[in-house]
Amino acid sequence: MSTTWHILGAGSLGTLWATRLARAGVPVRLILRDHARLASYQAGNGLTLVEHGIEHTYPVIGETPDSPEPIQRLLVACKAYDAQSAIAQLQQRLAADAELILLQNGLGSQDAVAAQVPQARSIVASSTEGAFREGDWRVVFAGHGYTWLGDTGQPTPPLWLDDLHAAGIPHEWSSEILTRLWRKLALNCAINPLTVLYQCRNGGLQDHQCEVATLCAELAELLECCGQPAAAQALHSEVQRVIQATASNYSSMYQDVANARRTEISYLLGYACQAAARHQLVLPHLQQLQARLVGYLRERGLASD
Ligand code: NAD
Ligand code: KPL
Numbered sequence: 187m188s189t190t191w192h193i194l195g196a197g198s199l200g201t202l203w204a205t206r207l208a209r210a211g212v213p214v215r216l217i218l219r220d221h222a223r224l225a226s227y228q229a230g231n232g233l234t235l236v237e238h239g240i241e242h243t244y245p246v247i248g249e250t251p252d253s254p255e256p257i258q259r260l261l262v263a264c265k266a267y268d269a270q271s272a273i274a275q276l277q278q279r280l281a282a283d284a285e286l287i288l289l290q291n292g293l294g295s296q297d298a299v300a301a302q303v304p305q306a307r308s309i310v311a312s313s314t315e316g317a318f319r320e321g322d323w324r325v326v327f328a329g330h331g332y333t334w335l336g337d338t339g340q341p342t343p344p345l346w347l348d349d350l351h352a353a354g355i356p357h358e359w360s361s362e363i364l365t366r367l368w369r370k371l372a373l374n375c376a377i378n379p380l381t382v383l384y385q386c387r388n389g390g391l392q393d394h395q396c397e398v399a400t401l402c403a404e405l406a407e408l409l410e411c412c413g414q415p416a417a418a419q420a421l422h423s424e425v426q427r428v429i430q431a432t433a434s435n436y437s438s439m440y441q442d443v444a445n446a447r448r449t450e451i452s453y454l455l456g457y458a459c460q461a462a463a464r465h466q467l468v469l470p471h472l473q474q475l476q477a478r479l480v481g482y483l484r485e486r487g488l489a490s491d
Contacts, residue, residue, distance in 0.1 A: 188212060188213065188346070188349060189213075189258050189259050189346065190213040190214065190215055190258065190259065191203075191204075191207055191212060191213065191214045191215070191259050191261055191349070192214075192215050192217055192257045192258075192259065192260045192261070193214060193215070193216050193217065193246075193260075193261045193263055194217045194260060194261065194262050194263060194264060194272055194276070195217075195262070195263035195264035195268075195272070196216055196218060196223075196227070196233065196248075196323065197263060197264070197265075197319060197325075198317040198318050198319050198325050199263045199289050199313070199315070199317060200216070200261070200263030200264075201233050201235065201317070201319075201323070201324075201325040202235065202315065202317040202325055202327060203261055203263060203289075203353075203355065204216055204233055204244070204246050205233050205234075205235035205242070205244045205246070205325075206235070206353040206354060206355055207349060207353045207355075208233075208244040208245075208246050209242070209244060209353065209354075210349070210352040210353040210354070211352075212349045212352065212353060214246050214247075215246070215247050215248070215249055216233070216246050216247065216248045216249070217248075217249055217250070217251055217253075217276070218248050218249070218250060219250075219251075220250060220251075221250055223250075224248050224249065224250050226322065227248045227322075227323060228248060230322075230323055231243050231245060232244050232245035232246055232323070233246050233323050233324075233325070234323060234324040234325070235325055235327060236320065236324065236325070236326045236327065237326075237327040238327075241324075251272075251275040251276055251279075252275075253279070254279075255279070256279055256280070256281045257276060257279045257280050257281060257284055258281045258283075258284055258285070259284070259285050259287070259346065260276065260280070260284065260285070260286050260287070261287045261289065262286055262287065262288050262289060262290070262299070263289050264290075265290070265448070265450060266290040266291060266292050266294065266295035266450045266452075266453040267295070267448060267450065267452065267453070267491075269288070269290055269295040269298070269299050270295070270298050270299060270302060273286075273299050273302055273303060274302070277302070277303065280303060280305075280306055282305055283305075283306075283307070284303070284305070284306040284307070285306065285307045285309060285344065285346075286299065286303065286306050286307070286308045286309065287309045287311060287335065288308060288309065288310045288311060289311050289313060290450075290453065291370070291374070291438075291450055291453065291454070292367075292371055292374070292450050292452075292453030292454045292457060293367055293368070293371055293453060293457045294452065294453045294456075294457045295453055296308065296310045296367075307337065307340065307344075308337070309335055309336065309337050309344065310335070310336060310337070310338070310363055310367065311333050311334065311335045311363075312333070312334045312363065312366040312367050312370050313331060313332070313333040313334075314329070314331030314332050314333075315327075315329060315330065315331040315332070315333060315356075316328040316329025316331060317329075318441075330356075331356070332356045332357065332358065333350075333355065333356065333357045333358075334357070334358050334359075334360040334363060334366050335347075335357060335358070335359055335360065335363065336359060336360040336361060336362070336363025336364075336366075337363070338363065338364055341361055343359040347359060362416065364414070365414055365416045365417045366417075368409055368412070368414045368417040369409075369414075369416075369417040369421075369424075371454055371457065371458065372402075372405040372406075372408075372409060372417060372418075372421055372425075372458075373421075373424065373425055373428055374437075374438075374439070374454050375401070375405055375454055375455050375458050375472070375475075376398055376401045376402050376405060376421075376425045377391065377398075377425065377428065377429065377437055378437040378438065378439035378440070378454065379439065379451075379454075379455055379475050379476075379478075379479045380394060380397065380398070380401075380475075381436065381437040381439065381440040382437075382439055382440050382443050382449075382479060382482060383475075383478055383479065383482055385440075386440075387433065387434055387435060387436055387440075388428070388429050388432045388433055388434075388435050388436070388437055389429060389430070389432075389433025389434060391429050392429060392430075392433075397471075398422075398425060398426075398429070399422055400471050401471055401472060401475065402421050402422035402425050403422070404469040404470075404471055404472045405418075405421060405458065405472065406418040406421045406422070407467065407469065408458060408461060408462050408465075408467060408469060408472070409421070411462075411465045411467050412461055412465065439451070439454075443483070443486070443488065446486075446488060448488070448489040449483070449488075449489075451476075451479060451480070451483070451490065451491070452491050455472070455475065455476045455479060456476065456491075458472060459472060459473055459476050
């Protein structure tokens with residue numbers, strides 16, 4: 187019997203992973219916030235994944251953080267700002283040689299979690315898959331993509347990548363996972379805040395090409411300074427390519443703001459500006475962008491951290 191995957195967070199990505207693992211016969215348990223959420227979940231039939239318009243429901247077992255069973259493998263599928271408090275609730279349950287798979291976007295939360303549970307192996311992920319919630323316990327698989335996984339402290343890939351293979355989760359073990367995370371952070375910093383400030387789809391940034399180019403130049407300087415030259419390579423052309431390829435999409439940050447949800451700004455632009463300050467690097471446009479975004483969020487009564 188293979189090791190159980192505990193999945194923390196029944197949101198978009200947590201459900202996307204839980205349903206595909208369950209479909210492949212891999213043992214999965216879903217950790218819900220509290221007894222009220224568990225009762226609501228248990229009143230239904232399980233988790234539903236909608237793919238190409240066809241839906242399937244999987245009766246994944248749910249539990250609360252205070253369940254007694256030890257956790258050997260934990261997929262952390264909450265937002266970056268929830269990761270530390272979510273792990274704190276589970277700390278007592280983590281086996282001595284537990285493995286954590288961290289799906290959070292941006293940078294900062296992964297190091298914070300790893301420091302919180304130094305006995306565990308923390309594997310970080312960067313994903314281009316896309317999913318959104320259509321209601322409680324129901325997720326739409328919106329964008330097929332890829333997930334890169336890696337461990338900056340230990341290059342050996344874990345054996346459970348076979349589970350991902352069986353589940354049809356496209357993935358690759360990467361020895362350059364930090365480069366991937368930095369590159370994605372830079373892309374998100376060049377695109378997402380501007381889509382919020384200009385209230386536009388990604389393609390709308392074609393009307394703001396100078397601003398995008400200036401930000402890319404500053405972000406590339408930051409990446410070089412942070413020891414990530416590979417992530418800096420041809421950043422501007424990659425950003426232009428993504429803007430074109432996703433022209434009709436609203437960025438994830440745009441959608442968070444439109445739905446009055448907290449953004450992951452602190453783990454994207456906030457992290458970038460802090461890194462610049464640590465290196466005494468003056469990046470005026472990036473800093474101004476952060477100030478504009480924080481102001482925009484505050485004016486609308488939204489969290490700006
Ligand atoms: P989401 O908001 O849909 O889901 C997060 C879930 O975690 C929510 O259901 C929330 O209630 C739950 N949660 C938070 N704290 C918890 C706790 N203490 N105990 C139990 N549950 C808890 O978020 P998402 O869209 O799945 O994103 C997760 C991460 O993946 C983010 O960092 C996001 O940027 C990244 N990501 C998402 C996508 C996507 O398409 N959705 C793609 C790539 C990366
Ligand atoms: O990842 C994205 C997001 O919306 O968060 C893209 C499409 C790359 C835009 O930055």
